[in-house]
Every structure is written in C-alpha cells, then in structure tokens.
Amino acid sequence: MKIDGRCHCGYITYEATIDPEYIGICHCTDCQTFSGSAYRTGALASKEQFRLLSGKPKIYVKIAESGTRRAQAFCPECGTHVYSCSPDDPQMFSIRTGTARQRDRLIPSAQLWCQSAQPWAMTLDQMKQFSRQPPVRP
Numbered sequence: 597m598k599i600d601g602r603c604h605c606g607y608i609t610y611e612a613t614i615d616p617e618y619i620g621i622c623h624c625t626d627c628q629t630f631s632g633s634a635y636r637t638g639a640l641a642s643k644e645q646f647r648l649l650s651g652k653p654k655i656y657v658k659i660a661e662s663g664t665r666r667a668q669a670f671c672p673e674c675g676t677h678v679y680s681c682s683p684d685d686p687q688m689f690s691i692r693t694g695t696a697r698q699r700d701r702l703i704p705s706a707q708l709w710c711q712s713a714q715p716w717a718m719t720l721d722q723m724k725q726f727s728r729q730p731p732v733r734p
C-alpha cells in the first residue's frame with residue numbers, strides 16, 4: 597500500500613510502500629518515553645520502498661537493554677517522530693503511522709511488549725468519549 601506523510605511542521609516529507617498486514621503497536625517503555633504517551637504505532641517499509649522527499653531528520657541512537665542500537669529519526673524543527681531504523685546501513689524502516697496522510701487506513705494487527713503496557717491503554721473503549729475538546733473543567 598502506498599502512503600505519504602509529513603511531520604507536523606512540514607519540513608520532513610516522505611513517501612513509502614508499506615505492508616498493511618504488518619502494522620504494530622509497541623508498548624515498550626522506550627516507546628512510551630519517545631511518544632510522551634502510552635505506545636507507538638509503526639508500519640514497515642524496506643529501504644527500496646521508503647523515500648524521504650524533503651528535510652533532514654535529526655537522528656538519536658537509542659541502545660536497548662539487549663544492546664541493540666536503533667536510530668530514531670525526528671524532525672529537528674517540530675520534534676515529530678517520523679521513523680526508526682538500524683543506525684548502520686538500514687534495510688527496513690518503521691514509519692510512525694500518525695505521520696501518514698492515510699493513517700485512518702493503517703490498522704494495527706498486533707501489540708508488542710504488552711508486559712509494560714499501561715493497563716488503561718488496553719481498555720480505551722471503556723472511557724468517556726468526546727468528539728472534540730471537552731468543555732474546560734470548572
């Protein structure tokens with residue numbers, strides 16, 4: 597499936613072809629910190645299928661507990677996290693699906709690192725819902 601996307605400020609733009617069967621949610625604590633939220637969602641594209649159209653991302657290399665190094669690519673202007681990949685000669689890119697114009701069609705099929713998932717993130721459908729910003733609390 598062809599997708600295209602951008603960071604929030606538009607400095608970084610890309611296009612890619614992803615496999616819609618391999619979209620995952622990651623509940624690991626690194627993803628919680630990077631997102632400033634409960635999890636991140638990624639879609640995979642190979643090196644041949646991912647193309648940066650504009651911008652030069654800032655790269656931060658994180659080292660996992662296992663010793664695995666992983667390059668995290670952010671927009672240096674607005675901080676949007678666009679993708680991650682191996683820091684050396686990357687073959688696969690994990691694109692953060694929230695940056696894609698087609699995000700509503702990128703449906704995850706698996707959840708990883710559930711051992712560190714925030715319990716509330718597993719039961720979102722049970723929470724009160726507002727279609728937009730709710731009224732300010734008095």
Ligand SMILES: [Zn+2]
Pocket residue numbers: 603604605606607608671672673674675676
């Ligand atoms: Zn940006």
Ligand SMILES: [Zn+2]
Pocket residue numbers: 622623624625626627628636709
């Ligand atoms: Zn993760």
